[in-house]
Amino acid sequence: MKTQLFRLTALLALFSFILTACGAPATQATEAPEPTQPPAPQPTTVPTDVPRPDRVQIYWYIGLGTGAQAAQIPLEKEFVEKFNNSQDEIQLIPIIVDNKYARDNLIAQIAAGNAPDIVGPMGTEGRGWFQDAWLDLQPLVDEFNYDLSDIDPAFLEFYKDQGELVGLPFAIFPSALYYNKDLFDEAGLAYPPHKVGEKYVLDGEELEWNFDTLAKVARRLTVDANGNDATSPDFDRNNIVQYGFDFQWVKDSPRWFSAYFEPFYPVNENGEAVLSDGQVEAIKWYYDAMWGEQPFLPTQAAMDTDYLGHSNSFNSGHVAMALTHLWYTCCITPPSDPNVTVPNWDVAVVPSYNGKITAKMHGDTFGIMKTTAHPEEAFKVYAYMLGEGSAELYKIYGGLPARKSQQADFFKSLDEKFAPNKVDWQVFVDMISYLEVPSHEKPLPNIAKSHDAFLQLGSDLRSNPNLDLDARLAEFLTNLTAIYKEAQE
Amino acid sequence: MTTTNHIFPAGRTFMQRKSLSKLARREIHWGLAFLSPWIFGFLVFTLIPMVVSLIFSFTNYNPIHPGQTKFIGLTNWLRLFTDPFMTQAWKVTLRFALISVPLSILFPLGLAVLVNSEYLFAKNIFRTLFYLPTMIPIVVSVIIWGGIMNSETGWLNRAIEFLLPVQGPRWYQDEFWVIPALTIMGFWGVGNAMVVMLAGLQGVPTELYDAAKVDGATGWQRFFHITLPMISPVIFYQLMLSLIGSFQYFTQAYIIGNGRGDPNGATLFYNLYLYRVAFNFLDMGYGATLAWAMFIIVLILTIVLFKTQNRWVYYAGGE
Numbered sequence: 001m002k003t004q005l006f007r008l009t010a011l012l013a014l015f016s017f018i019l020t021a022c023g024a025p026a027t028q029a030t031e032a033p034e035p036t037q038p039p040a041p042q043p044t045t046v047p048t049d050v051p052r053p054d055r056v057q058i059y060w061y062i063g064l065g066t067g068a069q070a071a072q073i074p075l076e077k078e079f080v081e082k083f084n085n086s087q088d089e090i091q092l093i094p095i096i097v098d099n100k101y102a103r104d105n106l107i108a109q110i111a112a113g114n115a116p117d118i119v120g121p122m123g124t125e126g127r128g129w130f131q132d133a134w135l136d137l138q139p140l141v142d143e144f145n146y147d148l149s150d151i152d153p154a155f156l157e158f159y160k161d162q163g164e165l166v167g168l169p170f171a172i173f174p175s176a177l178y179y180n181k182d183l184f185d186e187a188g189l190a191y192p193p194h195k196v197g198e199k200y201v202l203d204g205e206e207l208e209w210n211f212d213t214l215a216k217v218a219r220r221l222t223v224d225a226n227g228n229d230a231t232s233p234d235f236d237r238n239n240i241v242q243y244g245f246d247f248q249w250v251k252d253s254p255r256w257f258s259a260y261f262e263p264f265y266p267v268n269e270n271g272e273a274v275l276s277d278g279q280v281e282a283i284k285w286y287y288d289a290m291w292g293e294q295p296f297l298p299t300q301a302a303m304d305t306d307y308l309g310h311s312n313s314f315n316s317g318h319v320a321m322a323l324t325h326l327w328y329t330c331c332i333t334p335p336s337d338p339n340v341t342v343p344n345w346d347v348a349v350v351p352s353y354n355g356k357i358t359a360k361m362h363g364d365t366f367g368i369m370k371t372t373a374h375p376e377e378a379f380k381v382y383a384y385m386l387g388e389g390s391a392e393l394y395k396i397y398g399g400l401p402a403r404k405s406q407q408a409d410f411f412k413s414l415d416e417k418f419a420p421n422k423v424d425w426q427v428f429v430d431m432i433s434y435l436e437v438p439s440h441e442k443p444l445p446n447i448a449k450s451h452d453a454f455l456q457l458g459s460d461l462r463s464n465p466n467l468d469l470d471a472r473l474a475e476f477l478t479n480l481t482a483i484y485k486e487a488q489e
Numbered sequence: 490m491t492t493t494n495h496i497f498p499a500g501r502t503f504m505q506r507k508s509l510s511k512l513a514r515r516e517i518h519w520g521l522a523f524l525s526p527w528i529f530g531f532l533v534f535t536l537i538p539m540v541v542s543l544i545f546s547f548t549n550y551n552p553i554h555p556g557q558t559k560f561i562g563l564t565n566w567l568r569l570f571t572d573p574f575m576t577q578a579w580k581v582t583l584r585f586a587l588i589s590v591p592l593s594i595l596f597p598l599g600l601a602v603l604v605n606s607e608y609l610f611a612k613n614i615f616r617t618l619f620y621l622p623t624m625i626p627i628v629v630s631v632i633i634w635g636g637i638m639n640s641e642t643g644w645l646n647r648a649i650e651f652l653l654p655v656q657g658p659r660w661y662q663d664e665f666w667v668i669p670a671l672t673i674m675g676f677w678g679v680g681n682a683m684v685v686m687l688a689g690l691q692g693v694p695t696e697l698y699d700a701a702k703v704d705g706a707t708g709w710q711r712f713f714h715i716t717l718p719m720i721s722p723v724i725f726y727q728l729m730l731s732l733i734g735s736f737q738y739f740t741q742a743y744i745i746g747n748g749r750g751d752p753n754g755a756t757l758f759y760n761l762y763l764y765r766v767a768f769n770f771l772d773m774g775y776g777a778t779l780a781w782a783m784f785i786i787v788l789i790l791t792i793v794l795f796k797t798q799n800r801w802v803y804y805a806g807g808e
Contacts, residue, residue, distance in 0.1 A: 107771065111552035130553060238641075238656075300662055301640040448770045452749060459751040463662035 055091040056377045061109075061116035062094055063102035064126040065364055066397050075396045082392075083384055090377050103129055110371070117378040118385075120366030121170060121397055124441035127161070127367055128451075131443050135368040136164035140379040150403045157437055158363055167365030168386055171399025173325040174431040175260070175359040176347040177214075178332075183242065183320040187221055187229070192321070192348035194424050196357060196434075210352045211261065211285060214321070218244025218289070218296035221320035230294040237295055244296035245289065246313045248322035250360075253454040254461065255440055258282035259360040260323060261353040263436035266480070267445060271488055273480035275473065278353060283461065284469060291465045300462035309341075317341035323350065325362050326400055326428050334417050347427045350434065359431035360440050364399055400428065446487035453480050545777035552771055565778035575779075577754050578762035581668070585758065586735040589672045593731040594724060597679040601686035602712075616687070620680035627678075631744045634674045635661070661745055664755040671741055671756070682727055689723030690716065718803040725802045729794060736787050739764065759783060 051057045062068060062076060073096055080092050095116055097105045103126075109115050110133065119130075127134060141148070148156065148168075155169040177192055184191055190201050192209065199206040200213050207213045221244035222230040229235065230244070247257040255266065262278025275283075289297035298319070302308055309316035314324075315332050322328070333340045350359045366385060368378045385393060394401055394410060401407050411425040444450040457476050460467065509517075521528075546565050550558045569575055603609060604616045622630070637643050638660040646657025660670040693716060701711050717724075739760040742750070748765070750757030763783065767776025 104768065107552045111555045113555070133553065299641075301659060304635060304639055304661075305642045306636070307642060452765075452769065455747075456749055456751070456753070459747060459749065460753050463659070463752045 049091065049093045051093070052091050055089060056374050057091050057093055058118060058374060058378050058381050059116035060092055060094050060381070061097070061102075061106060061119040062121075063097035063099050064106060064119055065099070065122035067121060068096050068098045068102070072396050075392070079389060079392050079396070083381065083389060086384075090381060092381055106130070110369075115369050115371045117372040117374065118366055118368055118381060120167075121364040121393075121399075122367065123362055123364055124439055124443075125451075127166060127365075128441065128443035128447050131161070131447060133367075133369055133371075134161070134164075134166040135370050135372065135375060135378075136166065137168060137368065137379070137382075138165045140375065141165070141168075143376075144379060144383065146383055150405060152402075152404075152432070154435060154437070155363065155402055158361065158435060158439060159365055161443065167363075167367050168382070169363060169365060169402030170386055170390070171364040171394065171397060172402050172432070173327045173362040173364075173399060174428045174435065175323065175325050175350055175361065176427045176431055177350060178248070178314055178322045178324065178328065178345055178347055180314070180317065180320050180342050181344040181346060182342075183221055187320075189217060189220060191346065192217070194346075194348055194427055196349050196430060198349075208352065208355075209349065210355075214245065214351045215285070215289065215296065218321060219294045220244070222294075222296040230296055235294070240295070240298075240302070241307075241318065243298050243302075243308075243313070243319045245321045245323070246297055246319045247286070248314050248319075248324035248328055249311070250324050251286070251462075252458050253451065254279070254283050254286070254458050255454045256360070257286060257323075259436050259440035260350060260358055261285070263358055263360070263438060263440065265438045265442055267484065271445065271481075271484055273450075273477045273484060275477065280473065282353075283473065287461050287467070287469060290462065299465075300459070303462070315341055325360075327362065327398070329414055329417075330398070332418075335419070335421055344421055346423055347425075349427060350431060357431075357434045358436045359434040361432070361435040362441075363402070364397070445484040449483045449486070450480060453483055542777040542780060545774050546781055548774045550773045550777075552773060561774070565775045566782075568775060569778065569782055574754075574757065574762055577750075578757050578759045581750070581755065581757050582736060582738070582759045585668050585671065585738060586732065588668060589675055590728070590731045590735055592672060593675065593679065593682065593734075594727055596676055597682035597727070598686050598724070600679065600683045601690055602716075604683070605687055605690045616684075619683055622677040623680035625677075627740045628744065630677060631674065631741050634670075634677070635745070638670055638674075662752050664752050667745065667752060667755045671738075671745065674741060682730075685723055685727060686720065689720035693719040719805065721802045722804055725794075725798055729791065732790060732794070733787060736760070736783065736790075 060080070066072070067076065076094055076096065080094050083092050084090075106115075106119070110130075115133075140146070146168075151169050155172065156165065159165060159167040159169055179192055181191065192214075193200060198209065200209045200217070201207070202213070202216060207216075219230040221242065222240060223242040224236040225239040225241050226234070226236065230237075247260075250256045258264075258275075258279040261282035262276050264276035264279055266273055266275055266279070268274045286297070289295065290299045298308055298313055303311050303313065307316065308318055312331055313319040314322035314328075332342060332345065335343045350357050366382060368375065368382060372378050390401070390403070391406065391409075394406065398410075400410055407429070414423070414425065453476065457472070460472065547560055547562060548558050549561050549564075600619055604612050604619065606612075609615065625633075637645050640646055640657060640659040640662060643657075643660075645660075649655065649657040658666040658670075660666050697715050697719070698711055701715055706714070737760055738758050742756040742758045742761050743764070745751075746756035746761065748761070748769070750761060750765075759779075760783070763776055763779040766772050766779060
């Protein structure tokens with residue numbers, strides 16, 4: 001009896017060792033009780049529902065874009081439960097993965113032949129990592145007579161990849177120029193225009209609101225420790241305490257910020273890398289803004305400081321203007337927070353280049369994977385997400401609804417967040433008409449390497465004050481062409 | 490020398506287990522049973538992945554398109570000799586090794602001599618202080634040093650500019666300065682090496698120093714002719730660790746260089762390049778080849794180092 005008891009204990013110990021040695025801490029096979037507090041972010045969360053034999057299972061992969069934040073997870077589960085209770089044909093099962101691991105995790109699932117059916121929400125770039133993996137939705141839109149009348153046709157173009165409609169518009173993030181009203185008031189400068197076509201008045205002179213004018217204003221708003229602005233002969237460029245302008249989180253790749261000047265797909269008909277004149281001019285404008293005689297845009301070293309909020313520069317209160325997307329409202333501290341740094345801000349129209357405004361757009365959507373065994377059922381879920389269930393998803397994910405009828409509620413929620421500061425949200429709505437085609441995120445050949453080459457160029461621009469720009473761009477294009485060709489081989 | 494134990498008596502081998510006693514067999518079974526989690530883990534997480542990665546190195550495996558995997562012979566291995574980024578990665582790694590390996594021996598040795606000195610007041614406090622930074626996780630350490638070395642607001646540059654009539658380097662943005670910056674950052678983590686060196690120093694018999702003093706040897710002579718030879722096994726051990734460590738350098742370069750080798754490829758260490766090929770560009774076949782090439786090169790270097798130890802490492806107790 002004693003021996004048996006000893007063997008049993010030893011076997012249990014052995015089994016527990018094996019589990020400890022081999023267990024993946026993040027996986028949770030059984031359903032956990034609903035926590036009273038929002039759960040802490042987990043590296044991965046596997047499906048918790050048990051597949052039901054009487055239904056078709058549709059797996060929904062969340063995390064490639066937003067969706068894996070602790071506060072979002074219970075709401076997503078509620079959404080899934082509501083959908084599952086609304087019909088008796090499909091069982092929707094969420095797979096929620098932390099954004100940091102989502103790409104690698106999805107790669108592993110595809111490699112294992114275990115890909116989910118629906119993925120999202122995700123941006124164009126997220127989709128681009130899995131080029132050729134998405135189902136063309138047009139045949140399903142036709143088959144189900146899916147109503148697209150409430151959606152701007154330009155958006156549909158925006159969501160096409162190589163002619164295929166790989167997503168339907170869900171949430172959009174147009175661009176505008178954020179500005180700190182207090183810094184303008186302090187400098188005695190007029191606010192930038194809120195309407196397309198309005199002139200900017202500088203020193204009594206009416207100027208077209210373009211990137212040259214923006215640079216002039218930004219120089220006046222760039223101040224050193226002694227209070228001299230960048231146009232002053234006494235200006236000390238090594239002691240800048242306030243910058244006039246930044247491309248807020250849209251400057252890592254020159255492809256991103258140059259889209260504000262001129263949208264252009266950098267591949268010619270021979271499959272070679274090429275930049276448009278507008279893109280080259282944008283890159284030179286940007287470089288001069290950091291390293292020129294009168295700098296007004298923070299360099300990499302400046303961005304890395306606590307003083308500029310470790311890259312959240314506009315919200316540091318030390319940058320007067322920032323050009324970026326609507327999603328940046330995420331990261332401006334609201335006035336209700338005691339740590340507010342920019343209590344009075346507003347938005348203005350994007351400056352023009354060569355007389356034309358380009359307000360580059362980000363668009364989130366969902367995709368159905370080509371490998372799905374149940375495309376029709378997946379599309380039914382998809383249609384629910386973008387239709388009947390969309391109001392709940394907008395609450396979870398934010399973003400301006402692509403459907404016009406749902407946009408007012410979204411801005412109302414932002415007004416509540418930033419009260420008592422009043423923001424002219426209409427600017428964002430007006431900027432939608434100026435979205436860029438082709439998208440600055442349209443996947444490039446050999447996307448991982450080509451995107452990386454753009455990032456390297458961006459890093460070089462921000463870090464190296466001694467660049468021979470023409471030579472650097474020529475080298476860049478040679479390397480990029482080689483990367484494109486590698487994909488063709 | 491013959492070793493004996495109660496499981497395998499002298500002259501018997503494991504293969505002769507049939508003649509073992511019941512107790513001995515039972516002990517073997519239980520021993521293996523308790524070892525099995527490790528054996529299982531080793532097989533599943535080390536040996537099998539190594540074998541699989543060797544197989545991958547002869548394929549074009551891409552995890553997004555696993556169905557398109559083809560056997561491509563030695564293509565990946567030949568690519569090692571034509572890949573320009575591979576050359577860049579080796580240049581960066583060797584430059585770092587040449588700068589940091591000697592310093593990673595000399596600096597902790599100097600500290601160990603210092604905190605071992607009979608003239609030093611409050612030795613234990615200094616030992617603790619020098620060791621403390623090793624307790625800080627690498628990522629945190631890199632972020633702290635990012636602040637110290639920031640070219641605009643970091644106190645290191647402010648100190649340089651206060652003391653000298655020059656502008657401080659752009660440590661992390663300048664291709665020339667980034668490797669020295671990483672080396673300086675590495676000084677913060679020499680506590681472990683210092684403790685090992687200190688243990689070595691304290692193991693040197695004091696009678697050797699006494700005899701040398703009687704013979705009129707100066708402090709430097711005692712250090713070079715007694716201390717160094719006596720702690721040469723410790724230096725050899727430290728040299729091995731530093732060399733292998735410099736080839737495995739990754740985390741600091743990944744954070745400082747934004748995972749891309751910024752600025753302009755100056756921190757594209759071999760390991761970082763391997764990571765990028767395999768996990769950013771998803772070229773798992775070539776990534777596996779890079780990993781195996783690294784394994785082979787480090788193995789060769791280790792063997793070469795071991796072969797040289799007869800010439801300069803002194804083992805007081807013989808081989």
